[in-house]
Amino acid sequence: MSYYGSTEYMHNSDFILAMKDIRKGNLDLGWLDKGAEQIEVNADNPKRGLTYLDLNKGSYGYDELPEVPRGPRSAAPRGAAYDVDHQADMSPELNRKSDVWAYKVASFYEEAMSRQWDASTDVPWADLDHCERSEEVEIAFAQLCTFFTEVEMIATDLPAKWAWRMNNQFHEVKGFIATQAIDEARHAEVFRKRALAGGVGLMEAMPQAEHSLKAILETDTYSEASAFMHLLAEGNILTMFRFSEFISPTPVDKRMFQLVMQDEARHVSYGLQHLKWVLDKTPERKPQLHAALDEAENFSISQFDSALFEAMIVLAGKGTKPDQIKRGIEIVGTLQIKQIEEYFQRLRRSGFEERIAVSKFRDLLAMMTLSGKDAELPV
């Protein structure tokens, strides 16, 4: 324990007297008058049910929430009556709306809650035994799953690290990143299960990836962490998931990637909409975001030289024969160009187009001599 109460209640005569009074039936009933605003709420779409969007009204709503919401720094729910002098100060560090908010965040939360799936039962694991693939392809796939498992574990930690630092006035964001934490825990689960169910087990943990993941965890502000993780890293992962579905050795794997992709797309969208919000409301933070993305891009580039890169080439070419490797290099080259193009697209959509001109990926793109002409990835 580090937080101790200011009173020893069993030795406090006022408290004991008041407690005895209530037990005798002498109720105060002052709280009966403390109700806050009463509003009418109905599900806008009965099929979807009663959502946070339907509750976006008056003092309960989020549209009216100012950039700096004065008031409780406690667990008082937004809209509740509160006595600021007596509430506990939870010492939240993120107290400005632009620190955490994103356009459409309530919708992202609702979507996350309605689209949960189960890694134990929603992937047809038993079919894996009947799917033919070569041993080297299965090993390469296990390497890919090992990498994804590492990434997903840190993606679970990151939202968990920031959730309790957010002011409870922003509960839609806290709720959303709580759904992200469980999504990522499930992703770590599904990739671990896939590596083991295929018979190969886990392969090599990747130092390059881990340094990058550590950098994500240790960013100074939530917005920098979000730009690094949601927009850049998870954006890259989303492109990789689409690529992995495309080159999946079995229909079981295709199903797995379809499931993780729907979650990942949501996380990336939140990141894009948070960055857009930050830039719209507090454009003075641009230099800080540029500096964070300078290093984020640097770490991301380090992964272009690793066992992961080779595993993807073997998977894409379906083997290690020279013509298969040649074909694999072409396909993976296309993937890498796509990763960069899609990142630039997200920067444009979030209103941070000026980033593209100074991005480290521009030089990388220019350096890429791999021809992706023959290879095609699904759009």
Ligand SMILES: [Fe+2]
């Ligand atoms: Fe994930």
Ligand SMILES: [Fe+2]
């Ligand atoms: Fe994610």
